[in-house]
Amino acid sequence: MEKEGLRRSLDLLEESSIKIQTFLKDRKINHYYDVWHMVKGLSKKVEKISREKDCSLVKKLHKSITNHLYWSASSSDSGPEKVAKWTSIMNHIQDIHTHSDPAFPLCQHEQRVSKDHSKWFHPGSTALNRLHRVLTNKRVLSDVEKLSPHYQTSTVESFHKVILHFAPKNVVFPFIGMLCRYVFSLRT
Incomplete structure (x- = not known):
């Protein structure tokens, strides 16, 4: 998409009789994925697991799992650290807060002793095995x-959802109709 945007921009400048003598770009481009889109995909899989027999605990932890993904991305300085923090969730949901990965050896929250063992996954359980297969x-x-680690598209996606509510893609509106619907959606 960036290459196409660049091509179109250069074509527009050329059509406007603007001569480009030099074009400078970074040699390396950092390409990141959007957390919101990944959460959306993983949420569907986690939701499916939560409906299976003996997997009701997954439903209770669904929100925590998605929050953990956002936290793993935003609090990390490198890719391996993101992965280490993300995979730590498999220990964390078993009430284990130390990890074998040196990139993230210990949970950062306050250590507490839990007396209620029913809110944790048990090693070898069906729910834990299915969740492990999906998350790792x-x-x-x-x-x-x-x-x-920085910017997410969730706010833009939410904005587009509101726009689509008032002006769905499968209905053709004249320009003034689209403009009115767009302005109305901003006011609500």
């Missing part, structure tokens, strides 16, 4: 490493 598969870990 090779593709997920590869994507976690590339998550954006």
